Amino acid sequence: MCNHLVRFLIFIFLIPLLLTCEKDSPTEPAPSDNLLDPQIILNQVNLDSLTRQVAILSGEQPVLIDTSLVTISSRYSHHSGNARAAEYLEQKLLRYDLQVHMMDFSASGRNVYAVQYGLVDPEQVYIICAHYDSMPDSSISPGADDDASGCATVLEAARILSRYTSRYTIIYAFWDEEEQGIRGSLAYASRAAQLNENIRGVINIDMIGWDSNDDGQFYINVRDTAQSAQISNRMVSLHDQFQVGLSPQVLNPGSGSDNLAFWRFGFGAVGVEEMYGSDWNAYYHTTNDRLAQFNLDYFYKCASLCIVSLSSLVEIES
Ligand SMILES: [Zn+2]
Numbered sequence: 001m002c003n004h005l006v007r008f009l010i011f012i013f014l015i016p017l018l019l020t021c022e023k024d025s026p027t028e029p030a031p032s033d034n035l036l037d038p039q040i041i042l043n044q045v046n047l048d049s050l051t052r053q054v055a056i057l058s059g060e061q062p063v064l065i066d067t068s069l070v071t072i073s074s075r076y077s078h079h080s081g082n083a084r085a086a087e088y089l090e091q092k093l094l095r096y097d098l099q100v101h102m103m104d105f106s107a108s109g110r111n112v113y114a115v116q117y118g119l120v121d122p123e124q125v126y127i128i129c130a131h132y133d134s135m136p137d138s139s140i141s142p143g144a145d146d147d148a149s150g151c152a153t154v155l156e157a158a159r160i161l162s163r164y165t166s167r168y169t170i171i172y173a174f175w176d177e178e179e180q181g182i183r184g185s186l187a188y189a190s191r192a193a194q195l196n197e198n199i200r201g202v203i204n205i206d207m208i209g210w211d212s213n214d215d216g217q218f219y220i221n222v223r224d225t226a227q228s229a230q231i232s233n234r235m236v237s238l239h240d241q242f243q244v245g246l247s248p249q250v251l252n253p254g255s256g257s258d259n260l261a262f263w264r265f266g267f268g269a270v271g272v273e274e275m276y277g278s279d280w281n282a283y284y285h286t287t288n289d290r291l292a293q294f295n296l297d298y299f300y301k302c303a304s305l306c307i308v309s310l311s312s313l314v315e316i317e318s
Pocket residue numbers: 131146147178206207257
């Protein structure tokens with residue numbers, strides 16, 4: 001064989017080999033090419049559905065749990081409404097055909113979460129979450145903004161996204177005893193770290209109902225932990241691309257609530273929250289933290305952005 005032919009044959013055999021090596025390398029997988037248009041998700045976010053859940057969780061509206069009509073007037077840790085709220089959330093998640101788990105982390109603390117397995121990479125997980133306990137320690141403790149607003153968003157995400165398949169696993173989670181020192185989320189995050197679970201990212205939502213000056217500002221709390229910044233960037237770019245109409249303020253290093261538990265154990269997370277400081281909820285941790293004080297347009301937009309961001313991260317398929 002002449003030299004040219006040898007080189008040609010090496011070339012011909014080497015190219016497929018190189019391509020195979022590239023395919024098998026453990027780099028970030030390319031997104032699927034049949035992703036659902038995020039606008040289809042946005043179109044399904046429903047304000048009536050969101051406010052109904054806030055009304056139920058904050059005791060404005062009674063609800064059937066099993067066969068009894070219940071008014072959840074307080075979700076404070078040791079009031080009976082706290083356990084009723086957990087039962088209600090479980091019942092709701094079961095209705096979306098999800099696998100529901102109750103995680104008792106202490107004599108009084110119980111997290112509720114549901115799993116929707118991804119079709120392609122089920123061991124890789126994204127979590128959307130909020131805390132369901134409330135303040136103050138009283139038989140009337142509506143906690144509509146803090147944090148029925150977040151819980152309603154997680155339920156709305158489950159209502160919409162449970163109809164689809166996704167590449168990665170979704171966990172819809174409700175933490176207990178956030179108000180006693182983020183106990184529920186710490187219990188979950190520490191167990192996940194021990195079990196070496198692959199949590200790719202967390203969107204924690206805590207208080208998205210108050211915007212008294214109508215400036216649309218809200219915080220995305222972020223830190224330089226794992227993929228936190230990538231999640232925040234994705235949220236901001238989806239916000240701009242789909243003209244959600246808010247004014248995102250990225251805080252790094254941010255604070256927040258249950259997102260702190262995930263940072264502590266090295267997981268990527270963001271904390272979505274209304275403004276504090278000059279436009280802080282005047283009824284925070286009082287018996288008047290009610291749906292009537294909500295800026296509904298702001299609540300709807302914040303919830304929409306959280307849900308569409310999750311759908312994009314988990315790669316919902318069309
Ligand atoms: Zn809160």
